[in-house]
Amino acid sequence: MQLFEFLFPDVCPICLKPVIPKGGFLHEECKGKLKFVARPFCLKCGRAIEDEAEEYCSSCRKTKFVFDAGRCTFVYHSDIGKAIKWVKEEGTRELVDFFGKATVKRHESFLRSFRADAIVPVPLTKGKQRARGFNQAELFAESLSECLGIPVGRFLVKIKKTRDQKGLNRAERAQNLEGAFKACLPAEHMPGCVLLADDIYTTGSTVNACAAALKNAGVDKVYFLCIAAGTSDV
Numbered sequence: 001m002q003l004f005e006f007l008f009p010d011v012c013p014i015c016l017k018p019v020i021p022k023g024g025f026l027h028e029e030c031k032g033k034l035k036f037v038a039r040p041f042c043l044k045c046g047r048a049i050e051d052e053a054e055e056y057c058s059s060c061r062k063t064k065f066v067f068d069a070g071r072c073t074f075v076y077h078s079d080i081g082k083a084i085k086w087v088k089e090e091g092t093r094e095l096v097d098f099f100g101k102a103t104v105k106r107h108e109s110f111l112r113s114f115r116a117d118a119i120v121p122v123p124l125t126k127g128k129q130r131a132r133g134f135n136q137a138e139l140f141a142e143s144l145s146e147c148l149g150i151p152v153g154r155f156l157v158k159i160k161k162t163r164d165q166k167g168l169n170r171a172e173r174a175q176n177l178e179g180a181f182k183a184c185l186p187a188e189h190m191p192g193c194v195l196l197a198d199d200i201y202t203t204g205s206t207v208n209a210c211a212a213a214l215k216n217a218g219v220d221k222v223y224f225l226c227i228a229a230g231t232s233d234v
Contacts, residue, residue, distance in 0.1 A: 009022060010022050010023070010024060010025055010094045010098075011086075011092050011094055011095055012025070012026055012027050012030050013025070013026065013030075013034075013079065013080060013083040013095050013098055013099075014026065014027070014030035014033045014034065014079045014083070015027065015030055015079075016082070016083065016086055025094070025097075025098040025101075026098075033078075033079055034074070034079075034080070035074060035075040035078040035079075035080065036073060036074055036075070036106065037071075037072050037073065037074065037075060037229050040052045040054075041071075041072075042055075042056050042057035042059075042060055043055050043056060043069065044056050044057070044060040044065065044069055044070075045057060045059070045060050045065070045069075045070055045072070045201065045204055045229075046069075046070050046071035046072045046201070046226075046229065047059075047072060047201065047229045048075075048229070059170075059203065059204065060204075063204070065204055065208050065211075066208055066211045066212050066215055066222070067196070067204075067207055067208055067211035067222045067223065067224055068211075068221050068222055068223050069110075069223055069224075070196070070201070070207065070223055070224035070225065070226065071103075071106075071107045071110050071224075071225055071226075072201050072225075072226045072227070072228060072229035073099070073102055073103045073106050073107070073225075073226070073227055073228065074099075074102075074227060074228040074229070075228065075229060076200055076202075076228035076229060076230040076231075077230065077231065080227070080228050081228060081230075083095055084136070084199055084200065084227060084228060087136050087139075087199075088132070088136055091132075091133060091134055093139060096136065096139040096140050096143050097143050099140060099143065099227045100140060100142075100143025100144045100146070100147055101143070101147060103144065103225055103227065104144060104147040104148060107225065111148065114193060114221065114223060115193065116148075116150050116191075116193050116194060116195035116223065117150070117153075117191030117192055117193050117194065118150065118151055118152070118153030118155075118191045118194055118195070119141045119144050119145050119148070119150050119151070119152050119153065119194075119195045119196075119197055120141065120152070120153045120154075120155070120156050120194050120195070120196050120197065120210075120214070121135060121137040121138040121140065121141035121152065121154070121156075121196075121197050121198070122137040122156075122196060122197065122198040122206055122207070122210055123135065123137070123138075123154075123156055123157050123158045123181070124137075124158060125158045125160075125161050127161070136199050137197055137198045137199055138152070138154075138197075140197045140198070140199060140227060141197035144195070144197055144225065150195065153191065153194070155183055155184050155185040155190075156181055156182070156183055156184070156210060156213060156214060157181070157182055157183075157184050158180055158181055159179075159180065159181065159182045160179055160180040162176050162177060162180050163176050165177075165202070165205070165206070170203045170205070173202075173203050173205035173206075174203075174205045174208075174209075176205075177205050177206060177209040178209070180209055181209055181210050181212075181213040182213055182217075183213050183214055183216070183217030183218075183219075185217065187217060187218035188218075190214075190217050190218040190219050191219060192219065192220045192221065193219070193220060193221040193222075193223070194214055194219050194221070194222050194223070195223050195224065195225060196210055196211065196214075196222060196223070196224035196225070197224070197225055197226075198224065198225075198226050198227075199226065199227045199228065200226060200227065200228050200229075200230050201224075201226040201228070201229050201230065202229075202230040202231065207224045207226070210222075211224075
């Protein structure tokens with residue numbers, strides 16, 4: 001066993017215990033516990049829907065989202081939700097590498113349907129990122145970038161301090177994020193197609209506010225990938 005592997009092992013996203021040798025990401029006994037967003041899923045936001053006859057979830061039928069489409073990989077209310085919290089609390093980079101690789105593999109056909117010019121992480125305010133020490137969406141974007149060979153574009157900024165979205169209903173979430181994001185590139189330098197990266201998709205308010213800021217700045221198409229899908233009934 002290499003000393004590096006012993007000192008810095010991977011962490012399993014299910015049991016949060018070390019995985020040796022490195023590169024395995026998951027214990028064999030944990031693989032069957034992964035909960036992916038299953039088909040049928042909404043063609044707009046990528047969350048699971050119950051009726052195979054429907055193309056879109058009730059939320060996407062009722063709300064005029066400005067993003068073009070997106071996909072979510074895991075079910076948030078599972079062990080993956082605990083792993084995402086672990087990333088935020090501990091900054092465990094190898095978990096984000098696993099999320100990135102799993103997401104690209106899961107959504108190969110979706111990613112072939114367009115060609116993004118840049119992967120843009122959903123930003124935090126400077127104060128929140130300074131306090132946490134990192135932005136988990138940016139780590140996810142970097143992992144996607146390594147897999148896809150598409151550069152990370154850090155030209156979307158959060159200019160307004162907002163309330164924590166947790167505990168807010170759908171209307172309050174959208175209002176809370178109104179005017180919160182801004183693109184910081186001149187229109188002539190904005191890419192034509194952007195892939196947003198974030199950790200959790202719940203009501204779509206965050207991704208939609210980011211997409212609106214990008215499209216207002218001159219981006220033509222905005223797609224997204226999220227690690228996990230939460231419940232929308234808020």
